[in-house]
Amino acid sequence: MxxxxxxxxxxxxKKIKGEVVAISSPLSAERIKNNVFPVIGEGNHHAxxxxxxxxxxxxxxxTGRPFVGRSxxxxxxxxxxxxxxxxxxxxxxxxxxxxxKNRDPLPAEIEMYTPFLxxxxxxIKPKVIATLGRFSMVYIMNRYGLAEQVESISNMHGKVLxxxxxxxxxxxxxxxxxxxxxxxxxxxxxxxxDFLVLKDILNS
Ligand code: URA
Numbered sequence: 042m043x044x045x046x047x048x049x050x051x052x053x054x055k056k057i058k059g060e061v062v063a064i065s066s067p068l069s070a071e072r073i074k075n076n077v078f079p080v081i082g083e084g085n086h087h088a089x090x091x092x093x094x095x096x097x098x099x100x101x102x103x104t105g106r107p108f109v110g111r112s113x114x115x116x117x118x119x120x121x122x123x124x125x126x127x128x129x130x131x132x133x134x135x136x137x138x139x140x141x142k143n144r145d146p147l148p149a150e151i152e153m154y155t156p157f158l159x160x161x162x163x164x165i166k167p168k169v170i171a172t173l174g175r176f177s178m179v180y181i182m183n184r185y186g187l188a189e190q191v192e193s194i195s196n197m198h199g200k201v202l203x204x205x206x207x208x209x210x211x212x213x214x215x216x217x218x219x220x221x222x223x224x225x226x227x228x229x230x231x232x233x234x235d236f237l238v239l240k241d242i243l244n245s
């Protein structure tokens with residue numbers, strides 16, 4: 042990949058950042074009140090794999106970085122477990138501002154922020170999208186032509202689905218959200234096993 046195309050991606054992602062920073066919404070209004078930031082995403086702009094979570098939590102909003110709290114620590118361990126460096130992947134969320142008290146994102150919030158996510162996917166062109174949690178799974182499956190295959194996350198996690206985004210074949214792998222694994226040891230083991238599925242795909 043030439044530096045030139047790298048610059049194009051970085052510029053396009055910076056433009057998204059500017060737009061999210063400038064957005065006016067009930068969630069963005071919390072930024073000034075709480076002295077917090079939107080979380081756009083971070084990682085390799087040429088990543089083969091993109092992880093998509095739900096929305097920033099407290100630590101993420103305080104730092105402007107995705108998955109830096111307890112769930113992030115476990116995500117880092119999972120990546121390490123399959124020999125993947127965090128800086129080689131791209132990590133983002135469907136909703137870019139923290140919902141108060143970490144409540145579930147509302148449909149209107151998902152609708153407002155996901156056009157930015159769609160553009161991040163188009164710019165980064167990942168070969169694999171790993172969704173973290175039910176909200177991200179449902180959004181991505183509905184958005185990319187897999188709505189009829191949506192089942193509960195306990196049935197979907199670790200499966201490899203195929204879709205086409207901008208004429209490119211993309212694998213979608215639904216995963217449990219790492220936060221679930223913090224209080225459910227069974228999900229923790231499921232996540233570890235499902236990361237081996239990611240490892241196989243990346244090595245194939
Ligand atoms: N949970 C998420 O879904 N995203 C983050 O960035 C952090 C916690």
